[in-house]
Amino acid sequence: MALSTTAPPIGIYCHVPFCASTCDFCAFYQEKPRRGDLDRYLAAMDLEFAQLPQDRVVDTVFWGGGTPGLLAAKDLERLGRSLLKRLPQPPEEWTIEMAPSTVKADKLAVLRDLGVTRISMGVQSFDPKLLESLGRLHNPKQIYTAWERVQAAGFPQTNLDLMFAIPNQSIEQWEADIREAARLGPTHLSTYCLTFEEDTALYVKLSQGKVSIDEAKELRFYERGWELLAELGYAQYEISNFAQPDAECRHNMNTWRMQEWIGCGPSAASQFTGERYQRPANLDEWCTAMELGQPPKTECVTLDHDLLLADSIIFGLRMNRGVDLQSINERFPTASNRAELEGQLKIFEREGLLRSQGSQYALTHRGRLVCDAIGSALLEV
Numbered sequence: 001m002a003l004s005t006t007a008p009p010i011g012i013y014c015h016v017p018f019c020a021s022t023c024d025f026c027a028f029y030q031e032k033p034r035r036g037d038l039d040r041y042l043a044a045m046d047l048e049f050a051q052l053p054q055d056r057v058v059d060t061v062f063w064g065g066g067t068p069g070l071l072a073a074k075d076l077e078r079l080g081r082s083l084l085k086r087l088p089q090p091p092e093e094w095t096i097e098m099a100p101s102t103v104k105a106d107k108l109a110v111l112r113d114l115g116v117t118r119i120s121m122g123v124q125s126f127d128p129k130l131l132e133s134l135g136r137l138h139n140p141k142q143i144y145t146a147w148e149r150v151q152a153a154g155f156p157q158t159n160l161d162l163m164f165a166i167p168n169q170s171i172e173q174w175e176a177d178i179r180e181a182a183r184l185g186p187t188h189l190s191t192y193c194l195t196f197e198e199d200t201a202l203y204v205k206l207s208q209g210k211v212s213i214d215e216a217k218e219l220r221f222y223e224r225g226w227e228l229l230a231e232l233g234y235a236q237y238e239i240s241n242f243a244q245p246d247a248e249c250r251h252n253m254n255t256w257r258m259q260e261w262i263g264c265g266p267s268a269a270s271q272f273t274g275e276r277y278q279r280p281a282n283l284d285e286w287c288t289a290m291e292l293g294q295p296p297k298t299e300c301v302t303l304d305h306d307l308l309l310a311d312s313i314i315f316g317l318r319m320n321r322g323v324d325l326q327s328i329n330e331r332f333p334t335a336s337n338r339a340e341l342e343g344q345l346k347i348f349e350r351e352g353l354l355r356s357q358g359s360q361y362a363l364t365h366r367g368r369l370v371c372d373a374i375g376s377a378l379l380e381v
Helices: 035-049 073-086 105-114 128-134 140-153 171-184 201-207 215-231 250-256 283-291 305-316 325-331 338-350 365-369 371-379
Strands: 010-016 058-065 093-098 118-124 157-164 188-193 235-238 241-243 261-264 269-272 275-278 298-302 354-357 360-363
Touching (some): 010 269, 157 215, 171 188, 171 215, 188 215, 215 235, 215 365, 305 325, 305 338, 325 338, 338 354, 365 371
Parallel strands (some): 010 058, 118 157
Antiparallel strands (some): 275 298, 354 360
């Protein structure tokens, strides 16, 4: 089948659902790594990859979890070779998430040979007490050992994840984590405000009064992080993401711009051929369906121009460059909610939360601090 010369490239997301333990803040679907389940998962991924479209260029791949790095080197190679065999050409960007405790030289060598371009490591903090409070398995020494191995393997891009507004974390501790992460020199940094998701150990602690939310303090963490990262040479391009020149994550940017992507593996989400759906968040259910040749879809939504226009604005505004309403309107010409959305944007502009130049809209500093509230308001239009 010939490659499409007109359709834009798509992304592939692969969910690796295995974790050695569950962090207190994590609400992602995961399973304990048992050998039988691992083998069945890999076989089912072979079947899922076999159904990928052959007429579309795949320019970005992202492996998340769970903990993809928990897989042994031979399993990582099998998963990677199985995917590459089904792609018309190798991806230009390929990111894999790894926890510090899973980073080994043999795994990194396999990933480099496969063509992985970015290792994203979930550090969260360099403070041992804060790591312990999050239920993380690694310690600072493991972070440095893992980083040395990643650097030695020579990946073109690297990312470190940091977390702030952790219970009992001070602004000084947050500054120290940022400075230490920047000292290591990754090309990209992601910073996430700790959230209290239902069905997590942290949410239970919140409901029991053992921890609390301080929104005013969260805003101070946001602002100080943005200020310090700019000083250290990391340009903010999205609410939670900062990069050195040409090191932005293209896979995530394509998602925020409402392009198409296909999710593979249990609980993976897709947006493709006019639908948005998920695979079931159950390893056995997903494997059985794949083995029967009946790819399962849950939470399936038919996409129309009204929904895509609104989501393009909501997620596009998360990026510092903002959105070009003219180009979005051209992509979704039959949307009936255009006037209402533009009217709401004008209200936000008058309130000092947005600025515009022609058809380009972007959040101001104040607007970025209340980005989620702006998104919620636009959803209600």
